[in-house]
Amino acid sequence: MPYFYAAGKRVTLEMESSLWALDTEALSFAEIAESTRDQILADAQILRGKYVLVHLPSALLDSLRAAHAVQPVYRCDDTVLVALPEVRVEESRPERLQLLHDWLKSQGRRIEVSESEDGRITLRPSSGDAEEALEIANALQEEITPELAEARFIRSVRSPGLEFRRRFG
């Protein structure tokens, strides 16, 4: 069962079986027919940036995964969460920071690291795989416990505006 940590506690996620987050830029590298590509995009729901939500038949998954064009979609209660292949880490304690750097070094080329001036570290799994980003964040939480280690999530929540609810229930 996939999970992540919030405030030191495990939050369990449920993986959607047929719903995927599609990277529309990476889609062009997938070995699928143009008409299929058009059909996928025609049924897409808006998400964020280059990502859209799509229902995909399992037959298409392998070629889209090979092109790193899809990321898994999770559900937590009534919220849809999409993890991106990115982990943000924050640590201000020097000793922990050293541990963190040692841990990252031990991972070799599996993880790309960029560190900003304000001490925020962004990690990207070389595989481009969001599931691996979740694993990296969880491993850090369980082995190093930095102040922050979390995969980047896009969330789709019920609109706080009541106009839609008033109209459509």
Added chain:
Amino acid sequence: MTTFRYFSAGKLRLLRVGPLGALIRAAARRAPPRYSLRTFGGLALDLDRVGSALDEPSRWFGALAYALTDADMLVESDGVSGTVTLPTETVVVDGATASEMRWLRDRHGFDVVREGRQGKVLLRAPRGGAAGVADAFEVGEKLIRRGNVAAAHPNFVRALLHIARPDEAASEQWNLQNDGHEGLYGADVHARAAWTITRGSRDVRVAVLDEGVDTRHPSLAPAVVAELDGVEGKRNALPDGNDAHGTACAGIVLSRDSEVSGLAPESSLVAARIARGDGAGHWILDDFDTADAIDWCWEEARADVLSNSWGGGPPTDVITRAFERARSKGRRGRGCVIVAAAGNEQGPVNYPARLPFVLGVGASNPWDEMKTRASKDGESWWGTNRGPGLDLLAPAVRIRTTDIHGPRGYGYSDFIADFNGTSAATPHVAAAAALILAVARELTAQKVRDIIIDTADPLSTASGRRSQRTGSRRLNTYAALRAALRAA
């Protein structure tokens, strides 16, 4: 009911339509005599008259709906603004190439009815009646998905009621001063009394984190000191299409309109766009971008108060830590006051409102009740979230505030008469915090928070007893200001 899909401003929209006759009967049942005007946002909703007008196709819109009969006349009405929308058998296409026009004619049999200015063309389906209406939706969607036109959607006929701002508008801001016209006398945030002390200060900045704010709205623009688009990286925080939620929230804090005033109208506005709607009743938020917007608010825009009329989903550390930084490092260490909406599902309090250092705000109504699906206001489709994390209540039913300037937004006016939900309650508390800081700049965020909670008015329970329970008391701005003056 039938649901049609069409594209507008790049978003897939849903239009739920039903037979006009049934709608008229339902509206008559829903609107008892006393509420025939007021329940629907102060607008007269006379569907009988609308029906009569639509029922004369030959005179009214013969070219658009030449074969529609009474039986297949489908309309959409929100029952609130008074607008009735009738899809027709025609489709409007903007910016189509000659080859697209040929495709439309050869593949779908659509004929040109009229050519408008600037490349607009109106085309009619080959079939009449309900089938033609369905064809218009289908062809409009196909054209957009082919990607060769600037716009394509069915041509709607709208019956709009003339909206004149009623003279009694000012007194109808029951949230600021309830004269008992609706609800109970005094069931308000005591704004008039508070304004004898202060109407805010331009040195106090309130950040509204939302789906964008119309920072060009005449009643908001003079207050704007900083804006950020955390969604698309634009140079301003203007919302997408009809996304008017943030504009309504900002108006409750500081609208400078003389008739539709915010609670702290002299305050300054920081607008941060963190979400966008998906057109199907959801908001999409990127947690990292949201956290960065929070950090921007306290660090760069130097906001004193953060108003968050949003929430839901599991907590994430990246957002929680950004709020913690605002609370501990904002205002040069005195901390930003963070306010968030409890949510409208009548369930547990949403994240982030339930964070211990965030003021979680629930909803009250003009009768000084906690808003539930069964409370006296009659809005049975929502109730405030409650339980751990709820700190106090504030007015949240039929709140008069700003709408996007011009035709976009909730309606065609620059103001909306019936904004509601804990989204409306939250900016009241944010504004109260801004008023407190206007007279007691040195107070810490924790002290401001304590004052607001401690001075809130207990509400009557069903048995007539006054409830002292935390979370079931309503904001009293005047009492809070007096306490702040004593504490300063």
